[in-house]
Every structure is written in structure tokens, then in C-alpha cells.
Amino acid sequence: MDLVQMQKSLQDYTKSLFLEGILDSQFLQLQQLQDESNPDFVSQVVTLFFQDSDRILNDLSLSLGQQVVDFKKVDPHVHQLKGSSSSIGAQRVKNACVVFRNFCEQQNVEACHRCLQQVKQEYYLVRNRLETLFKLEQQIVASGGMIPAVELGF
Amino acid sequence: MEVCNCIEPQWPADELLMKYQYISDFFIAIAYFSIPLELIYFVKKSAVFPYRWVLVQFGAFIVLCGATHLINLWTFTTHSRTVALVMTTAKGLTAAVSCATALMLVHIIPDLLSVKTRELFLKNKAAELDREMGLIRTQEETGRHVRMLTHEIRSTLDRHTILKTTLVELGRTLALEECALWMPTRTGLELQLSYTLRQQHPVEYTVPIQLPVINQVFGTSRAVKISPNSPVARLRPVTGKYMLGEVVAVRVPLLHLSNFQINNWPELSTKRYALMVLMLPSDSARQWHVHELELVEVVADQVAVALSHAAILEESMRARDLLMEQNVALDLARREAETAIRARNDFLAVMNHEMRTPMHAIIALSSLLQETELTPEQRLMVETILKSSNLLATLMNDVLDLSRLEDGSLQLELGTFNLHTLFREILSLIKPIAVVKKLPITLNLAPDLPEFVVGDEKRLMQIILNIVGNAVKFSKQGSISVAALVTKSDTRAADFFVVPTGSHFYLRVKVKDSGAGINPQDIPKLFTKFAQTQSLATRSSGGSGLGLAISKRFVNLMEGNIWIESDGLGKGCTAIFDVKLGISEGSNESKQSGIPKVPAIPRHANFSGLKVLVMDENGVSRMVTKGLLVHLGCEVTTVSSNEECLRVVSQEHKVVFMDVCMPGVENYQIAIRIHEKFTKQRHQRPLLVALTGNTDKSTKEKCMSFGLDGVLLKPVSLDNMRDVLSDLLERRVLYEGM
Numbered sequence: 001m002d003l004v005q006m007q008k009s010l011q012d013y014t015k016s017l018f019l020e021g022i023l024d025s026q027f028l029q030l031q032q033l034q035d036e037s038n039p040d041f042v043s044q045v046v047t048l049f050f051q052d053s054d055r056i057l058n059d060l061s062l063s064l065g066q067q068v069v070d071f072k073k074v075d076p077h078v079h080q081l082k083g084s085s086s087s088i089g090a091q092r093v094k095n096a097c098v099v100f101r102n103f104c105e106q107q108n109v110e111a112c113h114r115c116l117q118q119v120k121q122e123y124y125l126v127r128n129r130l131e132t133l134f135k136l137e138q139q140i141v142a143s144g145g146m147i148p149a150v151e152l153g154f
Numbered sequence: 155m156e157v158c159n160c161i162e163p164q165w166p167a168d169e170l171l172m173k174y175q176y177i178s179d180f181f182i183a184i185a186y187f188s189i190p191l192e193l194i195y196f197v198k199k200s201a202v203f204p205y206r207w208v209l210v211q212f213g214a215f216i217v218l219c220g221a222t223h224l225i226n227l228w229t230f231t232t233h234s235r236t237v238a239l240v241m242t243t244a245k246g247l248t249a250a251v252s253c254a255t256a257l258m259l260v261h262i263i264p265d266l267l268s269v270k271t272r273e274l275f276l277k278n279k280a281a282e283l284d285r286e287m288g289l290i291r292t293q294e295e296t297g298r299h300v301r302m303l304t305h306e307i308r309s310t311l312d313r314h315t316i317l318k319t320t321l322v323e324l325g326r327t328l329a330l331e332e333c334a335l336w337m338p339t340r341t342g343l344e345l346q347l348s349y350t351l352r353q354q355h356p357v358e359y360t361v362p363i364q365l366p367v368i369n370q371v372f373g374t375s376r377a378v379k380i381s382p383n384s385p386v387a388r389l390r391p392v393t394g395k396y397m398l399g400e401v402v403a404v405r406v407p408l409l410h411l412s413n414f415q416i417n418n419w420p421e422l423s424t425k426r427y428a429l430m431v432l433m434l435p436s437d438s439a440r441q442w443h444v445h446e447l448e449l450v451e452v453v454a455d456q457v458a459v460a461l462s463h464a465a466i467l468e469e470s471m472r473a474r475d476l477l478m479e480q481n482v483a484l485d486l487a488r489r490e491a492e493t494a495i496r497a498r499n500d501f502l503a504v505m506n507h508e509m510r511t512p513m514h515a516i517i518a519l520s521s522l523l524q525e526t527e528l529t530p531e532q533r534l535m536v537e538t539i540l541k542s543s544n545l546l547a548t549l550m551n552d553v554l555d556l557s558r559l560e561d562g563s564l565q566l567e568l569g570t571f572n573l574h575t576l577f578r579e580i581l582s583l584i585k586p587i588a589v590v591k592k593l594p595i596t597l598n599l600a601p602d603l604p605e606f607v608v609g610d611e612k613r614l615m616q617i618i619l620n621i622v623g624n625a626v627k628f629s630k631q632g633s634i635s636v637a638a639l640v641t642k643s644d645t646r647a648a649d650f651f652v653v654p655t656g657s658h659f660y661l662r663v664k665v666k667d668s669g670a671g672i673n674p675q676d677i678p679k680l681f682t683k684f685a686q687t688q689s690l691a692t693r694s695s696g697g698s699g700l701g702l703a704i705s706k707r708f709v710n711l712m713e714g715n716i717w718i719e720s721d722g723l724g725k726g727c728t729a730i731f732d733v734k735l736g737i738s739e740g741s742n743e744s745k746q747s748g749i750p751k752v753p754a755i756p757r758h759a760n761f762s763g764l765k766v767l768v769m770d771e772n773g774v775s776r777m778v779t780k781g782l783l784v785h786l787g788c789e790v791t792t793v794s795s796n797e798e799c800l801r802v803v804s805q806e807h808k809v810v811f812m813d814v815c816m817p818g819v820e821n822y823q824i825a826i827r828i829h830e831k832f833t834k835q836r837h838q839r840p841l842l843v844a845l846t847g848n849t850d851k852s853t854k855e856k857c858m859s860f861g862l863d864g865v866l867l868k869p870v871s872l873d874n875m876r877d878v879l880s881d882l883l884e885r886r887v888l889y890e891g892m
Binding site: 025026029030032033035037038041044045048049052079080082083084085086087088089 | 771772773774775777778779781782784785813815847868869870871872
């Protein structure tokens with residue numbers, strides 16, 4: 001693909017992520033922090049997010065799978081995930097976490113299970129999309145181009 | 155024939171004589187027998203008698219003598235041979251014992267005699283000791299009296315009480331009839347009777363001080379016996395008594411504070427003595443004993459000391475009262491001064507506004523009027539009005555400035571500006587006037603003069619304008635030169651050393667004119683307010699005389715110095731001043747505000763190297779926060795737990811960001827613990843900022859109550875963080891990051 005085309009498609013893709021609400025302005029902030037002295041900032045943060053979230057989701061599955069659910073253990077995990085996702089800008093994940101937390105407080109096991117599913121779904125979605133995004137960026141960089149700054153058109 | 159074996163007495167019995175001898179022998183025998191009995195009795199009674207053996211011997215001797223005499227009784231009549239035999243035996247034994255006793259006595263009688271001598275000797279000694287003990291006892295009693303007297307005297311600090319007590323106690327101790335104290339009068343020429351023991355003395359009873367008896371007493375520190383008829387002793391009318399008691403007088407030195415030098419004892423060249431006169435009771439045949447005289451002397455000394463103490467105390471009390479009064483007065487004066495200053499400040503503040511408003515109106519309208527159609531006369535009038543009002547406005551500003559300068563309430567407004575431009579501006583302002591007066595002005599800027607400097611542009615301009623304006627004002631002909639350079643060496647003033655430090659330098663401006671010059675004597679007066687040199691020529695040039703004073707104060711505020719040199723009247727003068735200015739980093743500091751590109755941050759410089767600590771349990775948000783801060787130029791340390799945070803935090807960290815999202819109050823404890831850690835070094839405590847997802851009031855209040863300096867809402871945007879950091883560092887508190 002042509003460099004300009006690649007850049008254009010990257011931009012479109014990124015925009016779509018925002019439009020769909022998968023990512024929010026926080027992600028832009030992250031991108032702003034990336035500069036010459038810190039060229040891989042975003043990918044580092046996002047990778048860390050993935051690792052953390054994988055772990056947390058595992059723990060959540062285990063905790064919720066118990067006979068007697070210990071909500072005191074569940075809540076912190078959800079809180080963590082909510083924090084991480086909001087730092088990244090994974091909006092939908094964060095929202096799902098908020099809902100999850102509410103049900104946790106109510107100690108509604110059924111609803112929590114459902115929320116967990118929801119969170120997982122959103123998480124995998126955002127992970128997929130971000131991985132694609134990075135792939136696109138890598139392609140551009142490999143072709144010798146610059147990753148264009150996202151214009152805040154909205 | 156019967157042979158009678160009897161023995162015939164030698165002589166025939168003479169009946170009467172025989173009878174007497176018979177009786178005497180009988181008594182002798184009895185006595186002789188009783189003596190040893192008595193001896194034994196008494197010796198047994200006495201515990202100490204070293205010569206028992208002698209007694210025994212003596213006893214035996216006596217017994218035998220007695221026996222002899224007893225047996226003799228039988229020899230008066232015819233007696234048998236047995237009796238004669240017994241008699242002979244007894245006599246023989248007696249002889250033996252008596253010889254032995256006699257021999258023994260030779261040994262012991264000297265001893266016995268010496269015992270007697272010793273006894274006598276001891277008796278004498280005992281008598282002597284008794285006498286001495288009597289003496290000691292009297293002395294001890296005297297001492298006791300002295301101590302008691304001293305105690306009484308020294309237990310009070312009231313002069314009168316001291317003296318009265320002295321007299322009373324002395325009178326009691328020594329059983330005096332009368333005791334009197336004569337004090338020297340103010341003039342020092344007479345002694346006045348001040349205190350007596352028994353009687354109420356008549357007022358104003360004085361004796362001249364030069365009496366021989368008085369001189370005699372004053373000449374020695376000992377108590378002197380004086381005649382009862384001397385004027386000082388004749389206190390009560392003689393009532394026909396036989397013999398007046400002996401009188402003793404002693405001097406009492408009246409010591410002053412100044413008599414007590416540190417190194418030498420007070421020399422009694424003080425010349426001021428009081429006289430104490432003591433009289434023994436008349437008709438008592440008492441004499442003054444040595445110990446009594448000593449007592450009197452000691453008491454006199456003590457009285458002197460007690461009196462001086464009382465005097466010292468009086469003086470110090472007086473001084474203290476005086477000081478207190480002065481204190482009160484000073485306090486009052488200070489309060490009045492403060493009130494006055496406050497009143498003046500209020501007045502100035504009000505007048506400032508009140509005066510300026512009409513002033514502005516006048517100036518503005520006059521200017522407008524100038525623009526309209528006016529006849530030449532009217533124009534002249536309007537111009538005069540304008541000029542006068544401008545002058546008045548300047549004067550008001552000057553006065554206001556000066557009063558603020560004096561209060562110290564004026565502060566320089568620092569900013570970056572172009573020095574070269576400033577000079578050119580000033581020149582262009584002054585040029586018109588100078589041209590009119592035909593005074594060429596030259597400006598000379600040193601090549602090493604920095605272009606962009608930091609300082610108070612407005613005030614600096616004021617100073618330079620004032621000086622250059624003066625130069626122009628007071629010069630009728632010639633030229634004016636303005637030179638600006640960087641100075642490094644010592645300036646003229648001796649107490650002012652110029653040391654260029656790092657990013658500062660000292661600007662020196664020299665304004666030389668060829669005008670009227672100044673008399674060197676007047677130079678100091680130049681900088682005082684409102685003082686003007688009184689030459690007629692200068693009178694007409696107007697001006698309030700405040701300009702130089704204000705300039706001097708501004709120069710001082712800028713840590714500089716200003717002075718004027720002149721070679722004399724008519725020879726022009728040079729005004730020179732140094733001020734401290736800062737060198738600015740670059741030329742694009744203040745004037746530029748480029749469109750900030752997304753990564754470019756105008757205030758980047760502020761945070762470079764700022765050490766911060768980020769505490770967040772969530773790895774992702776920790777990384778994001780760190781990235782933010784690193785991007786802003788901070789040096790970031792991250793920790794992920796409270797304990798680690800406490801371990802790592804130090805005074806190097808200026809800000810600590812802590813995530814307090816976790817439910818519960820444990821997060822806030824860290825704030826308290828950090829406060830505790832830095833209780834001793836308050837000012838080095840890092841600022842504590844909470845990062846939280848909640849923005850409600852209760853969170854904010856909670857943060858404040860735990861001593862956090864600010865709260866930030868997560869997730870933090872870059873701009874937000876930047877603003878927050880600058881605000882925080884400026885104001886050290888931030889509760890608006892919501």
C-alpha cells in the first residue's frame with residue numbers, strides 16, 4: 001500500500017474507534033505523550049494494560065466461580081480494571097466495569113456473572129482493535145513514514 | 155620466904171601522879187586504838203588512796219603504841235613477869251614498826267606534799283579557766299547580740315526602720331539609758347539629731363560638725379569614749395543625778411553606690427558620717443567593757459551596709475518606676491504614631507483616588523479642548539491649564555510614590571524588557587525639550603550592555619527621565635551626554651561593593667551636563683525631599699524637589715546607589731547611578747506566544763528537573779501518570795504501595811501524586827504519615843495531590859481534612875496536569891482541579 005494511503009486508512013481507523021466509543025479522549029492524551037524521547041509510550045502502556053487486564057479477568061472468573069462468592073475480593077479487581085481502562089481511554093470497558101461494580105455492591109451474583117461476560121466482551125473488542133491499530137502503525141513506520149497526529153475534529 | 159617474881163616499879167607509887175598517868179595512858183590507848191579504826195573506815199569509803207600499805211603499817215604502829223600504853227596501865231602496880239614480858243614484846247614490836255614507818259614516811263611524805271602542791275596548782279588553773287570561760291561567754295553573748303542585731307537591721311530595707319531598730323536593739327542589748335543618732339544635714343556642715351531611743355527629740359536640734367569631739371570620733375573607726383558633757387551627749391536635761399553614765403560615740407559611714415568599686419573596697423574617704431551616741435545608765439557605776447565597744451563598732455558597720463542596701467534599693471525602685479513611666483509614654487507614643495500612619499495611609503488612599511479623578515477629568519477635557527477651534531488667547535490659556543494640571547498630576551504621583559516608598563510598601567514590578575529600546579525612548583522623549591533649549595544630547599551605550607534585561611521598566615525609566623530631565627532643566631547651554639555601561643568594579647561609595655552575580659549585572663548610567671553645577675556642599679542635600687538649592691536661576695524652573703528623592707529611593711530598591719559629582723558652581727555636574735538588573739535568558743521570552751503544537755509546552759522550563767513521586771496501585775494508570783509528568787519535564791519516581799511511598803519519599807520530591815481511589819480511608823493515612831515524617835521540616839514537605847475518580851464535595855473535604863494540598867480528577871489530561879502543576883507550585887495549594 002502506498003504510504004499516504006496507509007496513513008489515511010490509519011486515520012480513518014482511529015477515527016472509527018473514537019466514533020464507536022471504544023476509545024475516548026484519554027487515548028489521545030496518551031498519544032500526545034509520545035514523542036522523540038518516548039517513542040513507544042503508547043504501545044508500552046497498552047501492552048501493560050493487556051497484561052494487567054488478562055490477569056484481572058482470570059482472577060475475576062475464579063472468584064466468581066466459587067461456591068460462595070467473596071465480593072470483598074471481587075470488588076477491588078473490578079476497581080482496578082476500571083482504573084486501568086479509564087487511564088487508557090478504553091471507554092466501553094470502563095463503563096462495563098462501572099455497571100459491574102454496582103452489582104457487586106448489591107451482591108447480585110447473577111448480575112455479576114453477566115457483567116463479567118460483558119466486560120470480557122468489551123475487553124476483547126478493544127484489544128483486537130488496538131492490536132490492529134498498532135499493526136497499521138508498524139506498517140507505516142516500516143515504510144519509512146510518520147504517524148500522523150490525530151486531528152481533534154470532534 | 156616467898157620469892158616474889160614480880161617486878162617492882164621503879165618508883166614508889168605516888169598516888170596522885172600515878173593516878174593521872176594511869177588515866178592519860180588509858181585515854182591514849184583508846185585514842186590509839188580508835189585512830190586506825192577511823193582510818194580503815196574512811197579509806198574504805200574513799201575509792202582512791204594509793205598508799206594502803208602505808209596505812210596498814212601506820213595502823214599497826216598505832217595499834218602497837220596503843221597496846222603499849224594499855225599494857226602500861228598494868229605496870230603502875232605490882233605486876234607479874236608475864237605482864238612485863240608482854241610489855242616488852244609490845245614495846246619491841248612497836249619499836250620495829252615505828253622504825254619501819256619512819257623509814258617509809260621518808261619516801262612518801264614528799265609525794266604527799268607534792269600532791270598538795272598539785273592540788274593547789276589545779277585549783278589556780280580551775281579558777282583561771284573559770285575566768286576565761288566567763289569571758290568567752292560574754293563574748294559569745296555579744297556575738298549573739300550582734301547577730302541578732304544584724305538580723306534585725308538587715309531584715310528590713312526601709313531606712314528608718316533600720317535606724318530605729320538599731321537603736322532599740324542596742325539599747326536593749328547593752329541596757330543603755332539613751333541612744334541617739336546624729337545624721338549630717340544636706341549642707342554637710344551640721345549634725346542633726348535624727349533618732350533617739352527614749353525621748354521625743356526637739357525638732358532641729360543640731361550641732362556644728364566641726365566640733366573637736368566629733369572630729370575625734372570621725373577620725374577613727376573605733377568606738378570612742380566621750381565626755382558626758384559634750385554637746386552630742388547632752389540630750390536630756392541634767393536632773394541632778396550624781397554621775398552621768400559613761401558615753402561612747404562611734405561613726406557610721408554613709409556609703410554611696412559609687413563607693414563600691416569592683417576591685418577595691420570602699421575607701422572611707424567618703425566624708426559622710428553619721429554619729430551614734432550611746433549612754434550608759436547614770437548612777438550605775440557601769441563601765442564600758444571592751445566587748446561592748448566591739449559590739450558597738452560591729453553594729454555601726456552593719457548599719458552602714460544596711461543603709462547602703464536600702465539606698466540602693468530605693469534608687470533601683472525609683473529607676474524602675476521611671477522606666478515604667480517612660481515605657482508607658484513610649485507605648486502611647488507608638489500607638490499614636492501607628493494611628494497617625496494609618497490615618498495618613500487612609501488619607502492617601504482616599505485622596506489618591508479622589509484627587510486623581512478630577513485631575514484626569516481636567517487633563518482629558520483640556521486636551522480635548524485643545525483640539526477644538528480656539529483663539530490664540532484661548533489656546534494659550536488652555537495650554538497653561540494643561541501644563542499646570544500635568545504638573546499637578548505629576549506632583550500627586552510623586553508624593554504618593556514617595557509615601558509608599560517610605561512605608562516600604564512599594565514593590566518593584568519585574569519584567570523583561572529591552573534596555574536599548576528604553577534608552578532610545580527616553581532620548582526621544584527628552585529630545586524635543588533639549589532641542590528647544592539648543593542642548594544636544596548624546597547617548598552612548600556600552601557594547602557589552604545586555605539587550606534584554608529583567609527589572610522594573612517603568613521605574614527605571616522614571617529614574618533616568620528624572621535625571622536627564624534635571625540635566626536639561628538646569629543647563630542653559632552646552633551639551634548633555636548620557637552613557638550606559640556595565641560596571642564591575644567598586645563604585646565610589648565606600649560601603650557599596652558591586653559584585654555581579656550569576657544572572658545579574660549592575661547597570662551604570664552617567665548623565666553629564668554642562669549646566670550651572672552644584673556647590674559641593676549642597677550635594678548631600680540634593681537627595682532630601684523638598685529641599686532645593688536656592689539659586690534664583692533654578693527657582694524658575696519649577697519642579698517640586700521630590701524627583702531626586704524618589705529616584706534615590708527607587709535606586710535603593712534596585713539594590714543600587716546614586717550620587718552626583720560636580721566640580722563646582724558653573725562647571726556642570728555628573729549624575730551617576732548603579733542599579734542591579736537581571737539578565738534574561740533569551741530574547742524570545744516575553745513577547746512570543748507561539749501556537750503551542752501538541753507536544754510543545756510553553757511552560758516546559760518551569761518543571762524541568764522537578765522531582766515528583768507518583769503512588770498508584772494500578773500499573774496502567776501509574777504508567778500513564780508517569781508519562782504525563784515525564785513529558786512535562788519532571789523527574790518521576792513511581793511506587794505502588796503506601797509503605798513504599800513512605801520509604802521513598804524525601805525532601806527532594808516536591809510533589810507527591812497519590813491515587814486515593816481505593817475505597818476506605820487507608821489511602822489518606824499516607825498523607826498523615828507524610829505530614830508526620832516532615833513535621834520537623836515543614837517547608838520541605840512535598841506537596842500532596844490526590845488523584846481520584848470522584849469529584850464530589852465529600853472527597854474534596856476529605857482530602858482537605860487529611861492535609862492534602864490538592865485534588866485532581868482522573869484521568870488527567872496533559873493541559874490539566876500542566877496547569878495544575880504550575881498553579882500548585884505557585885500557590886502551594888490547589889483545590890480547583892476538578
